[in-house]
Amino acid sequence: MTRNEIGNNCAECINNQNNREGHYGDEPGFCLLRQVLIPEPFWTTCQNFSDRHEPAPTQQQIQGPIYIDSGENPFRSVPVYDWNAYLSSLGYDPGPSQARAVLNMLDELIRSYGLQPEDTTDARGWRILTMEKTIARANVVQWEPGLYFLVIYAPIAELPLNDQRFGPLYRRLLEFNHNGSYGARFAIDERTVHVSLVRPVSQITISDLDANLRMVLTVARNLGDQVRQAVQELVKLDETGSATTQPAQDKE
């Protein structure tokens, strides 16, 4: 199969984010349909090549693999079935590409909820979503070089400074983690109790993302009242009990 038989190249395809944003050229592109980096857009193509804006990339059915130039003379296109392996063979880290793909999916999901990503993204890139009064934040975080994770979390309660009596609460949170929080988990960061979900960015689909966001918001909404009530009970106990609440730095 030659390039002419399967259409034009990624540099000229409207599904290339660079082309869509008006900086047509030879620099590496990003295919919005397949959500992958395209290192050499003039020498890459596929059967989904399009020069029309409609339908939107996410409404198209992916057809066949991506083709690259074989480097032979005469010109010949060859299919690449494992694009991440191909990127790695060129020295590209597929991680940023996957991270970008997940962020693009997150923004598309936000649009599907009837919201605008720019209105729901804070200065650090966290997408902020609400379900009734529950707020969740979602983003892609690089925790170690080359390791990207989708992180979704919803803060549900603030703990007082004195945590000496909080053993029963911690036990309750661990029990929720075992049998009440589905794939999400309860966690404490400083003094805030969160429901959170963390997973590697590879192989996340938009329906996974939707399910993950709803899971965190639903668990935070359904169990948040119980956690807040448990915190309140412990605060009351602390106020009436023999031990007085001390600032954390005054302990010992």
Ligand code: SF4
């Ligand atoms: S891989 Fe296909 S759909 Fe994506 S930019 Fe290239 S030609 Fe267009």
